[in-house]
Amino acid sequence: MSSDTTIAQEALTFSDLGLSPKVLSAVTDAGYTQPTPIQAGAIPHALLGKDVLGIAQTGTGKTASFVLPMLTRLEKGRARARMPRTLILEPTRELAAQVEENFVKYGKNHKLNIALLIGGVSFDEQDKKLERGADVLIATPGRLLDHRERGKLLLNGVEILVIDEADRMLDMGFIPDIERICEMIPFTRQTLFFSATMPPEITKLTEKFLHAPVRVEVSKAASAATNIIQRLVKSGSKPWDKRETLRNLIKAEDAELKNAIIFCNRKVEVSELFRSLLKYDFDAGALHGDMDQRARMQMLANFRDGKLRYLVASDVAARGLDIPDVSHVFNYDVPIHAEDYVHRIGRTGRAGRSGKSFTIATKSDTKYVDAIERLIGTKIEWHDGDLSTVVASEGEDDAPRRGKGAPRRAGRKDDDRKDRGERKKGSERRARHGEEDASSVVAQQEQPDVAEAAVADISERRARKEAIRSENTERKSSDRNEQRAPERGDTRPQRDNSRPARHRHQEDNDTTVGFGDDMPAFMRIVAKV
DNA sequence: AAAAAAT
Incomplete structure (x- = not known):
């Protein structure tokens, strides 16, 4: 009965999820055999083209839960100039770069054009990649909109949209941008939406932009x-x-x-x-x-x-x-x-x-x-x-009643001299x-x-x-x-x-990018798929 | 009391 399902789940491997041979081989080369709960829960649905609402923290293997099925689905079709086929939105530049690394790693058997659109770096290379036609576009919202306003980017060819770390985007005030971007993409798209928590604003967003999503939840890390x-x-x-x-x-x-x-x-x-x-x-x-x-x-x-x-x-x-x-x-x-x-x-x-x-x-x-x-x-x-x-x-007490201008040299310790020089x-x-x-x-x-x-x-x-x-x-x-x-x-x-x-x-380098084994132990136990 | 993101 319930023990049977437990056993069945534990025996689940990546080859059971319906991923393409190319993807599976890259996963195997990276040394992974068992999917994490979010991967096991999301991948089969994502492969079928369904919308997914993934409620999971980072460190649960969440990134691979969209990267792997996307790679599989991208094997059919080709990108056209300035019309990316997929779009992944991330809240910070570092996260965006990290997702790109995942696409490179697990897409090593594919010939895909990957473009990373983030601020703080020059437009030239980004423009070139867009011009060449991007299969995978990974972006932070600001730079993405900037490219679009400059006419370098058309979003109506996007087949798969990923919104990652939605609650963090909310914290950062990105939600209006996200809404704008969502509205630029035809609703025939597939949307994969991830958030660690589900505050009301985020729920509203999912109701507006997801169609009959499959909800996959992994327990909170709190x-x-x-x-x-x-x-x-x-x-x-x-x-x-x-x-x-x-x-x-x-x-x-x-x-x-x-x-x-x-x-x-x-x-x-x-x-x-x-x-x-x-x-x-x-x-x-x-x-x-x-x-x-x-x-x-x-x-x-x-x-x-x-x-x-x-x-x-x-x-x-x-x-x-x-x-x-x-x-x-x-x-x-x-x-x-x-x-x-x-x-x-x-x-x-x-x-x-x-x-x-x-x-x-x-x-x-x-x-x-x-x-x-x-x-x-x-x-x-x-x-x-x-x-x-x-x-x-x-010479000091901890009470914060003194203003900033209060003299502070009085009681300094010897060891501190270097520090304040x-x-x-x-x-x-x-x-x-x-x-x-x-x-x-x-x-x-x-x-x-x-x-x-x-x-x-x-x-x-x-x-x-x-x-x-x-x-x-x-x-x-x-x-x-x-x-x-x-x-x-x-x-x-x-x-x-x-x-x-x-x-x-x-x-x-071939630093291991976290994945299946990158899940905190406590999560492995309580996670439900 | 902060940080993050387009310039």
């Missing part, structure tokens, strides 16, 4: 994976207190720590913490939305490839990003929205591995911690005593003079420990300089020049700008 050890870490609330807490934590975890993502709530904090960590010789990179696109891709690639051990990031990296082997997640700030906590810590403990997450909490974070504990339904253990044992740094002056200068100045800052820093520097692995130092340089090309100050100004003293090997960065790292 119950927090059991393979991730979670701890709260008390800290004073001043930035230097928190940075010191973080450094000590990282050092204490050193033996177990392969690599870590460190989340901050704000972009400025990402930048500050990143610079601070570099000064303390941590092998860190940074990732947030104000960095130029090349730097974003570079940082992510370097972190994935193990060239950077730490990645300081905003919530742009919280959801969906698939880096298979992250050992630690640190929340430098307690996330304001409890769901973000679940997404952030879900960057570790992937592909059935174990992971550790530490959340630095100050007295003013109490209510956010409470909200998180309510959401995940458990109390998070304190790492080394709770906040009642916090010693406020000398000449940063402001330095960054102002860098902003005016561009990148070459950043390397001199690095040189300056390294001077005090010449001996150490000499011993240090050269490539590591080069990577760090590269990192500091990239992080300095923040979009706000230089993105526009970036597109047309290779004349700045750029010593990096000349980039072939006609190809987006992600193609390069994709060719020279």
Whole structure:
């Protein structure tokens, strides 16, 4: 009876789902045999051309649940110029690039034209791909609409439309854009719609744009994976207190720590913490939305490839990003929205591995911690005593009653001197003079420990300089020049700008992109198909 | 209290 169905489900393999031989062979080559619940539930219907409403978090194998059937269905027919056959909408550039990687990986036996339309990079290459006729078009909404308005793109040939991470698009205010785009595509299309949650606005959207969808639901991740050890870490609330807490934590975890993502709530904090960590010789990179696109891709690639051990990031990296082997997640700030906590810590403990997450909490974070504990339904253990044992740094208390202008030098600890040094002056200068100045800052820093520097692995130092340089090309100050100004003293090997960065790292690595085995264990148990 | 996305 019910045990029979369980057995039948467990025995299910990809070859049972109706995928084409070409697709199956790519899946097998990637080392997968068993579909995840969302894949097993969605693929057969998607192959039949039905609309699918998939309710699933990232990390459930969701991407493959639309990539594989789309590849199969694309085997018939050909793309025409400026008329893409399929369209996949993603909320962030990194996610869009990641989906493209999936199409490349599982479409290796197909001859498909894939175009990635995202902001922050030049139009030329994107235009060329559209002109050639794209079988698969992956886009963030803004750039897609931009291309359309320039007349480079006709959406009335789209046969399959995928809307991914719909609830996140809602958070980001993309819903009007999504509606516009949906209205441009003939309703004879097939629509595959994915969302982790179903708030009323999203339900409305599905009622408007889906036709008799098959609903496939995988239970929510909010119950927090059991393979991730979670701890709260008390800290004073001043930035230097928190940075010191973080450094000590990282050092204490050193033996177990392969690599870590460190989340901050704000972009400025990402930048500050990143610079601070570099000064303390941590092998860190940074990732947030104000960095130029090349730097974003570079940082992510370097972190994935193990060239950077730490990645300081905003919530742009919280959801969906698939880096298979992250050992630690640190929340430098307690996330304001409890769901973000679940997404952030879900960057570790992937592909059935174990992971550790530490959340630095100050007295003013109490209510956010409470909200998180309510959401995940458990109390998070304190790492080394709770906040009642916090010693406020000398001359300060934790009460946030002082304004920003309050003197803050009084009680600083010895260890902090590095942290607060000449940063402001330095960054102002860098902003005016561009990148070459950043390397001199690095040189300056390294001077005090010449001996150490000499011993240090050269490539590591080069990577760090590269990192500091990239992080300095923040979009706000230089993105526009970036597109047309290779004349700045750029010593990096000349980039072939006609190809987006992600193609390069994709060719020279075969990092596993998460898939069937990329499902948290707790989900495997409760998932219903 | 934020971040994300077109310029």
